[in-house]
Amino acid sequence: MLKNFQLSPKAIFYPMLMLAAMWTGFFLQQFGLFRDCSGSIIPLTPEGLKGVFFSPFLHGNLEHIIGNSLPIVVLMFLLYQFYQPIASKVFFTGWIATGLLVWLLPPIDIMTGDFYYSCIIGASGLVYVMAFFLFFSGVFRWDLKLLAVTLLVGMYYGGLVWGVFPEELFYNLDAPSKISWQSHLSGAVVGVILAFIFKNSGEKKKKYIWEFPDYYNEKDDKLWMQYKENHPEDFREMPQKKKDAVWEQLDELRKRS
Template sequence: MLKNHFNFNAVLYAALMVAAMWLGFLLQYLGLFTGCSGAIVPLSPYGLKGIFLSPFLHGSLEHIFGNSVPIFVLIFLLFQFYPFIAKKVFLLGWILTGFLVWLLPPIDIYTGEFNTVCIIGASGIVYVLAFFLFFSGVFRWNMKFLTVSMVVALYYGSLIWGVMPEELFSQLPEPSRISWQSHLSGAVIGILMAFIFRKSGERKVKFIWEFPNYYSEKDDKLWQEYKENHPEDFLELPYKKKENVWERLDELRKNE
């Protein structure tokens, strides 16, 4: 029974992604990725490879720990409840978010200065998945998917604040190292994909009684079973022949 409801591939894909992230972090520690190598560098041809590599790279243990848990949970939810489009959403979300981050100019919101930045981490994918899972349930208006939306909102609702620069909310001694561009890009792509794929795969089940003007005796299994089990109820019943007054006209005159 568990196999009918639990998608073991969902756990496998989630675990593989987290393992790849930790492998990338290990390679960083060993010095295979230094500086901006493997990072997204906005508007720089050199930084295009970061679209594919940056989710595996992180700046610290705190950084990778902070992304590992939500990545695992959200990938599991995606493949568990949306197996019919999960791979499309994951891969397209990853690439499109990375490309949108690369297109956004790294401009300081206060000074307007153009800064060269190196963006690493899987937070863009986290935002893609979180916003897709939430808005997909809303757009489909299906009870099962809405439940997933509520779970995501409950545990990751605070992510909404990450789509804006941290400097707007607190006085920082130096510019924030958190890439709000990745968060904003992921949120936008997640919402767009939730809308585009809203009619793909499993949809809301509509029962026959939800169609008030529709009834087909052939589709009514209970009615068919009753007819088979009680044929005597459907035999032609005897009835009184309708009296024709004109045939008894002479008889009626005699009685008068």
């Protein structure tokens, strides 16, 4: 896989562009351009719809934006490197769909059932979209290269799965958590759905001509006869493991020819 690896310029450019936009939004917040809930998702309110577009650029504090910056860069790189033909569709569809789903979910304190006013900002919804898309897309496609990406995402970001649950389930909190599990859950759901929708889109799994059932090649027959003449001992009631080794050698001769 590494031998034929070619770095895509888009896999560098788009993550850096998104990172620059996030930090620009954060600095504008520090200068007071976005005050209070301006630009955030406010569930079930008309003015909160603006946040569907603007909230990924806004963050509550330095720790918040730093925590989202690295996952955004890494996951966008993997998305645009290994799913380039559909990467932009996945990214922007996931962005809008997740934002709308968050806007539709009423903010409820699950311990008391009470509604509360909520302003939701941050790019964590996008992080969950890409993480769950990359993980499940490799599984749905069952492609060796993409499964490697799946394992990589699972290894480094597997802990994200706990973020789809409210913190109140694990800790005794005096007030509802400021971490939006609704964004995480929405992003995860959207990511899985997009992985299923696009499972047959983009780069196709490479299939060699001899893998087709009706394949026939005269050169292969000659190679087979030549092998039998030169190695008659391999055809005298050889065990199954030895037969498998012979077929592997024939496949290697076929590729070289």
